[in-house]
Amino acid sequence: MLLESIILGAIQGLTEFLPISSSAHLVLVPYFFKFESTILNSTMFDAILHGGSLIAIILFFWKDLIKLKENKRLIYMIILSSIPTFIIAFLIEPIKDRYLRDISIIGINMIIFSIYILIAEKKNQEIFFINNLKPYHFIFLGIMQSLSLIPGTSRSGVTIASAYLLNLKKEDSVSISFLIGIPVISAAFLYELKKAIFVNHIEVVPLSVIIGGILSSLIFGILALVILVKFIKKYKFAHFAYYRFFIAFLIFYEVWKN
Template identity: 35%
Template sequence: MSITQWIVLAVIQGITEFLPISSSAHLILPSQLLGWTDQGLAFDVAVHVGSLMAVIIYFRQTLIRLATSFIASLMRRPHDKSETLLAWLIILATIPAVIFGYVFEDLIETHLRSILVIAITTTVFGLLLWWADVQAPAKRSLEDLGWKDALLIGLAQALALIPGTSRSGITMTAGLMLGMKKRDTARFSFLLSIPLILAAGLLKTLDLIQTPSAFDLSAIVYGTALSFVSAFACIVLFLKWIERSGFLPFVIYRLILGAFLFFVYFS
C-alpha cells in the first residue's frame, strides 16, 4: 500500500466504525472506485485493534463495573444487579450476529460486497434511521432495557453483516424504535461493538496465521495508532453531538452517498 492508502483506510476505519454510516462500505468502496489493491488481512487486524482499543479505553470504567458485577454474580457474591443485567444483555445481543456471521459468511463475501448492494442498504437504512429519530419517543434509558429489547437490537445488529447497513446505525435505529434516548442508544451500541470487533479481529488473526503473507510493519503500527486516535475522537465528539443535533446530518450523508453510488453503478 502507498502511504496515502493506509492513512486514508486507517482514518476511515476509526471514524466510520462508530458513526451510523457503515465502516464496511467505506472500506470496500476505495478499492472499487479508485482501483486500490486490497489492504490485506494484517492491516485489517491492525486497524480493528486500534478501534477496539479506543472504545475499551473510553468505556473503561463502565467495563470494569460490568465485569466486576458479572464475575461476582457467577461466584454468588454480592453484586450490582443492574450492572450484571447489562452485561448479560450485551452478551445476548451479540449472539445473533455471531450466528448469522458464521452461517452466511461465504454468501456475504461472495455476493453482497458490491456497489449496488451498498447503495441500496445505505439509502434504505438511512431513511429508516431518520424515521426512528423523528418518530421515536426517546424516553427510556439503559436501565430500562430488558431481555426482549436486547434480543431485538441483537437481531438488528445481525443485519449489519450486509455491507452498507452500518452496525452502529442499525443498532441505534433499533434502540430509538424501542424508545431509548439518543445518548443511551449510542452508548449501548458502542458497548455492543466491543465483543463483535474482538470476535472479528480474532477470526481475521486466525486467517492470517493460517495464510501468512508479507506486510509493511510501519503501515501496521501507524495504521493501528491512527485508527485508535480517530476512533477515540469520534466516540467523544459523537456522544456530545448526538443529544443536541440528532441523526439528520448522518441521514443526509447516507442519502448523498447512496445517490452517488447509484449513479456510479448505472452510468
C-alpha cells in the same frame, strides 16, 4: 503504501463508530481511488484496522466497562445480545464477500438503512434508560446488529436507531450500541486474524503499514466517538441519514456511468 494505510485506518476509525457504514467506505474508497496494493486488501490488514477500532472503543468506554462489574445483569444482557449476532454472522459469512460487497448492494443498503434511521428518530420518545430494557430487547438489538455484516448498513447506525425504536434516551442509545458492539468487534478482530494466519497463512505486512494503520484507526476512532456523543446531544441523528443518501447517489451515478 504507508499513506494509503493511514487513509484506510482513518476511514475505518471514523466510519466504524459514525453511523455511515465502515464496510461500505472501506470498499468504496479503494474502488474510487484505485488503491491496488494486495496487502491493503488482505485479511491481515483488515485485522490490523479492527484492532485499532477495538482499542479505541475500550479506551473511550473504559469507565463504563469498569462499572459493569457492579451490574452483572447488564453483562449477561450484552452476552445475550451477542448470541443472535454470532449465529446470523455464521450464516452470512460464506456469501458475504461473493454476493454482498457489490457496490450496487452497498448503495441499496445505504438507502434502506437511511430510511430506517429517519423512522427511528421520528418515533423515539426518549422514555427509558438501559436498565429498563428487557432480555427480548437485547435479542432484538443483537439481531439488528447482525445486519451490519452487510456493507452499507452500519453497526452503530442500525443499533442506535434500533435503541431509538425502543424509546431509549439518546445518550443511553449510544452507550448500549457500543457496549453490545465490543464482543462483536473483538470477534471480528480475532476472526480476521485467525483467517490471515491459518487460512491465507501469515501475509507479510511491513511494520510501517501496521503501525500506520492501527494508530490511524485508533486516533480517528476516538475522534469519531467524541464527535458522535457530542453530536447526538445537540443535533438530529437524521443528519447522518442525509449523508448516507448522498453516498448512495454517488454509488448509483458511478454504476450508471459504467
